[in-house]
Amino acid sequence: MKLVVAGTGYVGLVQAAVCSEYGHEVYAYDVDQSKIDAFSTGRADEIEKFVMEPGLSNIIRETHGKSLFFSCDLKSIIEGTDAIFLCLPTPSNLDGSTNLTYFDSAAGQIAEILAKRKDKRRIVLVSKSTVPIETVRRLENIMKKHGVENFGVASNPEFLAEGTAVNQARRPDRVVVGCDHEEDFKILRRVYSQFIHHVRIKYIETTPETAEAIKYVANTMLLTYISFWNGVGAKLGEKISNVNIDDLRLGVTADDRISTWGSFVSNGAGGSCFGKDIASLIYQLRRLNVSTKMLEASYEVNEYQKVYLVDRAINEARFKFNNKTVAVLGLAFKKHTNDMRDASSIKVVEALLGKGVSQINAYDPLANATARQEFDPSKNILFEKIKYFDSAKEAIQGTQALFISSDCEEFRGFSRTIEDTVKPPYLIMDGRRMIPDYNELVSKNYGYLAVGSVVRCPA
Template sequence: MKIITVGTGYVGLVHAAVCSEYGHEVHAYDIDREKIDAFSSGLSEPIEKFVNEPGLVNIIRETLGKSLHFSDDLEAIIEGTDAIFMCLPTPSNIDGSTNLTFYDAAAESIAEVLAKRKDKRRLVLVNKSTVPIGTARHLEGIMKSHGVENFGVASNPEFLAEGTAVADARRPDRVVVGCDCEEDFTILRRVYSQFVHHVRIKYIQTTPETAEAIKYVANTMLLTYISFWNGVGAKIGENMPNVNIDDLRLGVTSDDRISTWGSFVSNGAGGSCFGKDISSLIYQLRRVNVSTKMLEASFEVNEHQKVYLIDRAITEADFKFNNKTVAVLGLAFKKHTNDMRDASSIKVIESLLGKGVAAIHAYDPLANETAADVFDPSKNALFEKIKYFDSAKEAITGSQALFVSSDCEEFRGFSRTIEDTVSPPYLVMDGRRMIPDYNELVSKSFTYLAVGSMVMRPD
């Protein structure tokens, strides 16, 4: 099949790469020339600057110029295309609704090009972006208004998780395809022929609107589950003496009906999708007069969770942040990615700066550079106080407190590095419960404060 992916971000680039690996002729299109040049180079550094996913560079190197091509000229690649995958950003507006500006702009330019195509074979426009229920229909309207002929619209939401994007795209749990007619289902079954009769992958064919709804309900459910553990489990551990949150979690999740995933309490879930998707679903449901209390609670618990350890440090550990140097370890929203979108560290750092810290020593194995773009001093002079380091040890040197804000493996069992580098009085704030041997630290007069437990301080 000849496929075009529109947008070469996490979703578009990974989809293009994996489809090219399966032997389709793939053209990855983007308006960002810098990205097209970086991906066309086949070199790790420029590619990973934009999308850093394990295994991705290898696929690009193997298929580049054979089954995978990059372009910023849609007209030049359009003829003979079977499917166009829309992989565009769909961020939130301030009121929670979905901002379709990028999506609509891309749809308009595709429509203009399609209206002029010579080859009139059936073509499907497929939404991979997470878009409000009804957007496939909206896309159909844009195409029709330009006089595009012989096309169908489909919804095929993407479920990959950053950090494991390539593995997820190669072996998804399910492929959800929403189309209006058998002709379009057939085109997409050809695109996904390796998944259609797979023993473990569910291939689900439904209406475009149901497919759109599946994506929102799935992400909202995942965030609600995380918020349940943070809003209930963690709070029991923090407020009821002698409750061990790790044992609580194990005891509860030993029930096959209850997932282990999401039960690890934390300083909130970040990333480009959860917050915006739950906000969008709240907005969409309010418009049809459906109560959104439960979804609002999930969202609020998650936002509160990002910074409340800092408030607990003041009230429970009597820590004064004013003029202190605090190390923040783990800047990206999770391990194995350099994506800073909606990362908990952003709220953590802003809160610390608001409390008058003298300096922030920041470290992430992959995201120092993307973090520096987020904390651009030209946007906020306080960001001058942030310095970036090449290792956790260097970052904590000279600090009086540290905050672990992501689940990078290297922070696990990190107590020896802390003991060897800084001296008490010292406050360790553990937003991910990454330091299982915290007793060692406390026995050496460090104060340990983690999500899910009462503060532990030297006698």
């Protein structure tokens, strides 16, 4: 089939690459010429400047120029297309509602060109963006307004998790397709033929509105589950010294009905989706006069969780941040990515600067370059206090405290490096419980403060 993917970010580029791998002829389209130029090289170093996903550049190298093509010129690629996947950004407005500017503008550009196409075959406009429920009608109206003929609209939400996106796209747990007409379902069945009747993949056909709702309910449920562990389980471990959070987790998740995923307590969940999607659902439900107390609590717990170790350091470990040099390890919102959208580290850095630290030594194995943009001193003069390092060991040299803010494997069992590099008095703030043998450090007078445990500091 001939497919166009509009928007070559994390979702679009993975969708385009994996569809091209399955033998479709795929045209990946973006308004950002620098991205299209980089992807067109087929080179990992160029591709990963924009999207870093394990396995992705290998597929692009294999299929580029054969079944995968990149373009900024929609007009030249539109003829003969069976489906267009819209993978556009849908960020939050200040009031939590979804900003549909990119979505609308791309839909308008597509509609203008589709209205003039010569080939009048059925074409489906498929939203993979996470959009408020009923946005599919907006898409339909934009097409109608421009006089597009013989088209259908569909919702096919994306569930990928960054860092494992390629594997998930190759074998998703589910494919959700919402259409109004059987002929559109048929087109999408051909797109996803390899997933239909697969024993481990649920292929769900429903209305477009249900498909849109599935995405919001799924994401907010995941965040609520994470917030439950952080807001309840972790707190018991932090307040009662004989409650062991790791055993608590094992005991609770031994029940098949309770997921292990999300039960690992942390300094909050970041990433481009959780925060904005829950804010959007709160906004949507309020407009329907539905109580949003539960979702608001999930959101608030998660946001405060990102920084509360800094408060605990002051209140429970009696640590004074003023004029101290503090290392922040793990800047991306999780391991295996350079994406810092809504990362906990952003809140941590801001909180530390607010407490008057003299310097922050920052390190991430993949995200240092992203961090330099995120913490551009032209946005906030205090960001000048951030120095970047090429290894965790170098970053902690000369510091009086460190904060582990992501789950990069190299921070696990980091105690030896700490011991060899910095001497007590020293405070370790562990947002991911990455140092299981902390007792040894504590016995040598290091202070240790982790999510889910009481503070362990020398008397």
